[in-house]
Amino acid sequence: MLLSIDTSAGTSAALFDGETLLSSIRFDDPFGHAENIAKAIESVLQDAKASVAELSGVAVGIGPAPYTGLRVGIAAAKALAAPLKLDLFGVMVLDAIALTRQEERILVTTDAKRGELFVAGYAKGVRQFGPEVIHPSKVAEMGDYETVSVPADAEMVGAFAIWASNNGIDLKETSAIYLRSPDVTPSPGKRVSG
Amino acid sequence: MEIKVLAEADLAQVMDLERRLFENEAWLEQTMASEISSPHTHYIGAFDGKLLGYAGLKVSGPSYSSDVQTIGVEPELQGSGIGRKLMNELLVVARRRGSEEVFLEVKDGNDSAIGLYQSLGFERIDVRKRYYQPSGEDALVMQLKLRQPVVLGIESTCDETGVGIVRGNRLLANALHSSMDEHAKYGGVVPEVAARAHLEAISPTLDAALAEAGLAYKDIDAVAVANGPGLSGALMVGIGAAKGLALTLDKPIYAVNHLVGHVGADVLERGAVEVPTIALLVSGGHTSLLLVRDLLNDTQLLGETIDDAAGEAFDKVARVLGLPYPGGPQIDRVAADGNPKAIRFPRGLTLPKDMEKHKYNFSFSGLKTAVARHVEKLEDAAEEYSKADVAASFREAVIDVLLTKALWACEEYGVNRLLLGGGVVANARLREEAERRCQEAGIELRIPRFSLCTDNGAMIAALGAQLMMDGREPSGFGFGAESTLPVTVVQSA
Numbered sequence: 001m002l003l004s005i006d007t008s009a010g011t012s013a014a015l016f017d018g019e020t021l022l023s024s025i026r027f028d029d030p031f032g033h034a035e036n037i038a039k040a041i042e043s044v045l046q047d048a049k050a051s052v053a054e055l056s057g058v059a060v061g062i063g064p065a066p067y068t069g070l071r072v073g074i075a076a077a078k079a080l081a082a083p084l085k086l087d088l089f090g091v092m093v094l095d096a097i098a099l100t101r102q103e104e105r106i107l108v109t110t111d112a113k114r115g116e117l118f119v120a121g122y123a124k125g126v127r128q129f130g131p132e133v134i135h136p137s138k139v140a141e142m143g144d145y146e147t148v149s150v151p152a153d154a155e156m157v158g159a160f161a162i163w164a165s166n167n168g169i170d171l172k173e174t175s176a177i178y179l180r181s182p183d184v185t186p187s188p189g190k191r192v193s194g
Numbered sequence: 195m196e197i198k199v200l201a202e203a204d205l206a207q208v209m210d211l212e213r214r215l216f217e218n219e220a221w222l223e224q225t226m227a228s229e230i231s232s233p234h235t236h237y238i239g240a241f242d243g244k245l246l247g248y249a250g251l252k253v254s255g256p257s258y259s260s261d262v263q264t265i266g267v268e269p270e271l272q273g274s275g276i277g278r279k280l281m282n283e284l285l286v287v288a289r290r291r292g293s294e295e296v297f298l299e300v301k302d303g304n305d306s307a308i309g310l311y312q313s314l315g316f317e318r319i320d321v322r323k324r325y326y327q328p329s330g331e332d333a334l335v336m337q338l339k340l341r342q343p344v345v346l347g348i349e350s351t352c353d354e355t356g357v358g359i360v361r362g363n364r365l366l367a368n369a370l371h372s373s374m375d376e377h378a379k380y381g382g383v384v385p386e387v388a389a390r391a392h393l394e395a396i397s398p399t400l401d402a403a404l405a406e407a408g409l410a411y412k413d414i415d416a417v418a419v420a421n422g423p424g425l426s427g428a429l430m431v432g433i434g435a436a437k438g439l440a441l442t443l444d445k446p447i448y449a450v451n452h453l454v455g456h457v458g459a460d461v462l463e464r465g466a467v468e469v470p471t472i473a474l475l476v477s478g479g480h481t482s483l484l485l486v487r488d489l490l491n492d493t494q495l496l497g498e499t500i501d502d503a504a505g506e507a508f509d510k511v512a513r514v515l516g517l518p519y520p521g522g523p524q525i526d527r528v529a530a531d532g533n534p535k536a537i538r539f540p541r542g543l544t545l546p547k548d549m550e551k552h553k554y555n556f557s558f559s560g561l562k563t564a565v566a567r568h569v570e571k572l573e574d575a576a577e578e579y580s581k582a583d584v585a586a587s588f589r590e591a592v593i594d595v596l597l598t599k600a601l602w603a604c605e606e607y608g609v610n611r612l613l614l615g616g617g618v619v620a621n622a623r624l625r626e627e628a629e630r631r632c633q634e635a636g637i638e639l640r641i642p643r644f645s646l647c648t649d650n651g652a653m654i655a656a657l658g659a660q661l662m663m664d665g666r667e668p669s670g671f672g673f674g675a676e677s678t679l680p681v682t683v684v685q686s687a
Contacts, residue, residue, distance in 0.1 A: 034430045038437035038671035068427035071393045072434035079438030083411035182386040192566040
């Protein structure tokens, strides 16, 4: 069985047997990742009457995402997978969203906060550019794409990991995708006297 | 029948029973009195209006074993289960105090007692010939092995990713990854940089801790994690990993308080945190003065910094003096050749007007500004000045105010112990001055080894183990990061 986790938007988990979705849950609270992550995982296992011993892999959304919550899912996935030596799959969430769509050419966008968007463009399911972070005014310059703006969740992440493994695509990279540098600049120090 | 801890007032009854039971081998009254009142023993009695039986356990200092010193039951009530109840109670205490082995001696041939001990799991390991005098009878030495819980603790409150493993009170591993170097160019800890570093470091640090302990994941009995106080984004990485581990291992999880963890680190050094104690925790993130009457049940915040932490002040003053981050070791190095009395920098919140509201609070922002003004004035006038004197005088001001307030607290609360913790303890001058002042005031000073003073996972594991050994219920899965978790909350539900 494959457990999938995503904390790139809300907190969600899903459980798959082969390509069959057994159970899934989604907490939309954009801040409660640390609180909800274990409840979500526990819940999908219980709903499917499954145990961690039956898992063969864990898929996790690795961003891009703006919240500190993204890291909660990745940390949990790494810690879940290591003791049982499960396969760990890192899924770029815009790819996962794109896989759910049938349109020929789509521009997947998600909220990057601070008035910006994360975007990636796809033609016939193949990523043409991105992921990158842009101002919304730039969307019009991205060419002839149909815009898809939905948040990712664990169902999409899990489905993508299964599709990728069926198509021989490597998802070993599990580092978080931030696309922005830490919001800080070295300061030379200020004078205190006038 | 109730079992309670014996007090001095029970001595007459205990001696009456002792003499009737053991006759000419009975303890002297003064021996019994000092046993009952010793801080390293636990004596209990079974009462039903009057004393029916008693028993005592000795747990000495930083050891991993304890001894059943004595047990006695009213002759006509022997065989009625009182002895078993007393023994079970002592074993609860032995477990809680971290004992891995319990020893006792029993007279060879006392088959009913030997049978009781065997049924509790004790095994005969040795004989002491002619142990009992004057009868000259032999004693059997029996041993019970207790399995203390193996707890893995995760620390990610600031810039150190720590994973520690303990078995009961025994330190097995203390792996650490610091992102300090990544913060150097910013002159201080940047929360987002720290959180990103935790995520990269968590798996390697878990592996390093297990390797150091020589254990596998399957050997872990519980997971502990610091869920505050600290930087939210950093805390969330540790929490995510801890919950993932607890789920996959199907083991309980304990969400514990980082600051209480600092206090509890001393269990790994001496088997218990001797209480009551004043605790002064000084780091880049905290400057807190605590009154600890009981590690798990009674910790009170007396005061804390109202602006910068002491470690931050060191970092900021280092910058003023053109020294690199982290400032503590740099200031220490430069100050070595300086005169600590060269410049009288202000001692924050120590004036009579501060006593009502801020007697035990700290403020280092004014001190930092005073140092900066002093240096700017000299630099503007293009005057030569001694960096060493500025560094030494600044360091002296910080140390003076920290220790003055800590010793005030010892005096006001009648506590003759002071425990230091936090990264600033690395400062040699702080340790030296703390030793001098404590000795002068007749106060016992405790400073755990440095690797247990800075942020670390072992102290988190140790606090989790303490909670487990005390029989506390584990935390649920719903706790989150509590950046301002009060020190009174030892464990989050």
